[in-house]
Amino acid sequence: MKVEAKILLALGLFFGVMGVVYWFWSREATGSVMMFAGMLLGFLPGGYYYWWSRRMKARPEDDPNATQAQGAGVVGAFPGTSIWPFTLGMGSFFTVLALVFGIWLLVPGLGLVVWALFGGVAESRRGGKV
Amino acid sequence: MVDTLEHPVDAFDDHGPGAEHGPDEHHGPTGILKWITTTDHKVIGLSYTVTAVIMLVIGGAFAEIIRAQLATPSGTLVSLAQYNELFTMHGSVMIYLFAGPFAFGALANIIVPIQIGAPDMAYPRLNALSYWLYLTGAITMLSGFFTAGGAANFGWVAYAPLSNSLNTPGAGADLWIGGLLLTGFSAIFTGVNLVATIFYLRAPGMTMFRMPIFTWNMLVTAILILLAFPVLTAGLIMLYADRHFGTHIFSVAGGGVPVLWQHIFWFWGHPEVYILALPFFGMVTEILAVFSRKPVFGYKGMVFATLSIAALSLGVWAHHMFTTGVVLLPFFSIMSLLIAVPTGIKIFNWIGTMWRGEVWFSAAMLMAIGFVVTFLIGGLTGIYLASPPLDFFTHDTYFVVAHFHSVVMALVLAGMAGLYYWGPKFTGYLLNERIGKIQFWFLFIGTQVFTLPLYLLGLRGMPRRMAVYPHDPQWKFLNDLSSLGAVLIGVSTILFVVNVVVSWKKHPAGDNPWDGQTLEWFTTSPPPHHNFYRLPVIRSERPTWDYNHPEHHAIAHAPAEVKR
Numbered sequence: 001m002k003v004e005a006k007i008l009l010a011l012g013l014f015f016g017v018m019g020v021v022y023w024f025w026s027r028e029a030t031g032s033v034m035m036f037a038g039m040l041l042g043f044l045p046g047g048y049y050y051w052w053s054r055r056m057k058a059r060p061e062d063d064p065n066a067t068q069a070q071g072a073g074v075v076g077a078f079p080g081t082s083i084w085p086f087t088l089g090m091g092s093f094f095t096v097l098a099l100v101f102g103i104w105l106l107v108p109g110l111g112l113v114v115w116a117l118f119g120g121v122a123e124s125r126r127g128g129k130v
Numbered sequence: 131m132v133d134t135l136e137h138p139v140d141a142f143d144d145h146g147p148g149a150e151h152g153p154d155e156h157h158g159p160t161g162i163l164k165w166i167t168t169t170d171h172k173v174i175g176l177s178y179t180v181t182a183v184i185m186l187v188i189g190g191a192f193a194e195i196i197r198a199q200l201a202t203p204s205g206t207l208v209s210l211a212q213y214n215e216l217f218t219m220h221g222s223v224m225i226y227l228f229a230g231p232f233a234f235g236a237l238a239n240i241i242v243p244i245q246i247g248a249p250d251m252a253y254p255r256l257n258a259l260s261y262w263l264y265l266t267g268a269i270t271m272l273s274g275f276f277t278a279g280g281a282a283n284f285g286w287v288a289y290a291p292l293s294n295s296l297n298t299p300g301a302g303a304d305l306w307i308g309g310l311l312l313t314g315f316s317a318i319f320t321g322v323n324l325v326a327t328i329f330y331l332r333a334p335g336m337t338m339f340r341m342p343i344f345t346w347n348m349l350v351t352a353i354l355i356l357l358a359f360p361v362l363t364a365g366l367i368m369l370y371a372d373r374h375f376g377t378h379i380f381s382v383a384g385g386g387v388p389v390l391w392q393h394i395f396w397f398w399g400h401p402e403v404y405i406l407a408l409p410f411f412g413m414v415t416e417i418l419a420v421f422s423r424k425p426v427f428g429y430k431g432m433v434f435a436t437l438s439i440a441a442l443s444l445g446v447w448a449h450h451m452f453t454t455g456v457v458l459l460p461f462f463s464i465m466s467l468l469i470a471v472p473t474g475i476k477i478f479n480w481i482g483t484m485w486r487g488e489v490w491f492s493a494a495m496l497m498a499i500g501f502v503v504t505f506l507i508g509g510l511t512g513i514y515l516a517s518p519p520l521d522f523f524t525h526d527t528y529f530v531v532a533h534f535h536s537v538v539m540a541l542v543l544a545g546m547a548g549l550y551y552w553g554p555k556f557t558g559y560l561l562n563e564r565i566g567k568i569q570f571w572f573l574f575i576g577t578q579v580f581t582l583p584l585y586l587l588g589l590r591g592m593p594r595r596m597a598v599y600p601h602d603p604q605w606k607f608l609n610d611l612s613s614l615g616a617v618l619i620g621v622s623t624i625l626f627v628v629n630v631v632v633s634w635k636k637h638p639a640g641d642n643p644w645d646g647q648t649l650e651w652f653t654t655s656p657p658p659h660h661n662f663y664r665l666p667v668i669r670s671e672r673p674t675w676d677y678n679h680p681e682h683h684a685i686a687h688a689p690a691e692v693k694r
Contacts, residue, residue: 011437011441018445034393061336065335071333080158081164089263090262092262099307
């Protein structure tokens with residue numbers, strides 16, 4: 001987990017330094033804001049991973065001498081097939097078309113989106129482990 | 131229906147892969163219902179592949195019409211207004227709908243989980259949603275052609291104030307914005323999925339510094355997507371608000387700043403160049419290593435080069451805006467020139483990988499070498515453009531067009547290499563090598579004949595985005611040459627389609643046709659529902675090679691002590 005954390009922290013540090021250099025050299029607001037936002041995108045997840053990496057045991061995928069048997073057990077519960085991504089996609093499609101062809105398209109659009117959200121969550125609950 | 135995934139070691143048996151499990155062990159819906167309800171990363175990736183290749187053909191058809199129009203100085207094939215739509219949609223289709231989704235939606239989706247020994251992507255349903263957003267986004271954007279005002283016609287960059295509701299009214303522009311919103315979210319979700327998969331679903335022993343270079347590049351690409359795409363989405367919402375809700379974010383009249391759009395657009399747009407390029411760099415690295423029968427030369431250098439390209443790429447956006455006169459020239463010039471260093475390391479390592487290897491000139495290898503040559507031309511001319519005085523001279527001329535077409539045609543070569551190399555893995559059948567090699571020569575020569583005259587045209591002052599141009603014999607000759615190149619590229623694309631039809635289910639590939647090095651060549655072709663029946667011991671960045679060639683020592687890149 002440490003390598004993962006370091007990559008993100010290094011990116012965050014780079015954007016932080018560049019953001020400072022850029023702001024004091026150019027005084028241009030748009031780019032500086034975007035650079036500092038980039039810094040946060042590095043530091044927030046990077047800091048989270050780093051915090052955890054110091055508190056957890058090394059996972060089999062972090063161990064260079066791991067055997068396959070060390071990874072035995074349940075990886076996770078994954079939906080085999082699901083109609084809800086398609087429903088949500090079509091809902092988003094109609095919602096975007098509402099931006100162009102008229103507000104009435106929000107009715108099928110948001111309808112499908114809400115239906116898919118309920119359906120997808122219910123599917124996960126039935127599976128019990130997702 | 132929910133499957134509880136056990137680690138593949140539980141399915142280990144001593145009778146070889148597939149002895150007790152057929153590839154059809156997973157019982158699910160078939161036909162169109164399978165396509166709609168699937169959450170299997172391989173099926174989704176195949177849908178992405180087919181859709182992206184269709185987009186390549188559509189965008190290529192636009193390019194052929196554009197080159198036919200420019201073959202004569204006062205071409206009358208299309209009207210001036212139609213020409214604007216064509217070059218806008220050619221760029222939009224190729225950038226938003228082909229190159230990116232082909233890389234991170236199609237090949238990465240199929241290959242990355244297999245390369246790290248994962249049973250699927252981390253979020254299978256989100257992965258499926260990504261595909262549906264991409265498909266509907268593509269339909270939305272292209273449906274502009276069927277509206278009364280035609281498709282979007284403000285160039286693929288949609289600069290303010292050309293893109294406001296006065297200058298480009300009509301549904302075509304709004305459909306372009308809507309299509310981009312959908313494909314943008316599709317890209318963001320794929321980025322989240324790739325990062326989570328690579329961080330959390332690696333097989334035991336697959337440390338970060340044992341991941342194949344393609345997976346590394348996809349990780350960096352995914353992080354870049356997460357940094358860049360939300361900015362574009364925000365910008366598009368601002369643009370839509372300006373067009374319809376009466377805001378004045380980008381209009382001077384209301385106190386807004388038109389250049390703000392350029393800042394936002396290129397803060398997405400320049401990382402986007404690397405979001406397009408890095409996956410193809412990764413593909414080529416894998417292919418050069420496998421067909422030279424050597425490990426990747428300078429593995430860690432390759433990884434750090436990729437990381438530094440990604441970091442630098444977020445600090446160079448305004449080199450597209452040198453001529454606006456309101457950007458800090460030295461900063462962006464230095465940062466842009468710095469990118470040449472890690473890119474040079476990559477070129478050096480690619481050559482080092484082939485150096486003294488047993489090079490096998492298969493179709494995939496030829497295309498990968500063609501990529502290195504073409505990309506070098508495109509990359510070197512990029513160094514000129516990073517210099518503001520030279521950029522002032524060539525800005526908005528065909529020199530810029532030639533520069534980025536060298537780069538993107540190199541990516542097309544790499545993409546084709548990827549299809550010849552990995553196609554057998556996910557279809558189970560080889561493509562015809564002879565047709566592949568003929569296709570390579572058409573594509574490679576066509577690319578050079580198409581782009582090299584454009585450099586000269588640019589230096590002679592021909593501006594981009596013109597449907598007609600002055601009667602100058604030199605200009606006409608160079609344009610004709612370029613159009614000839616476009617025809618050759620068109621023939622190569624047709625040859626690819628012919629190859630797919632001719633070799634359809636003819637030559638079974640077997641599990642490991644190229645004597646591959648990474649995990650995807652350890653499983654069956656096509657892989658079973660959750661990818662692996664068993665996994666080898668992973669001690670280097672090429673576990674399959676170590677398993678098949680125990681006489682060679684594994685080259686360990688990770689230190690022996692445990693890193694948490």
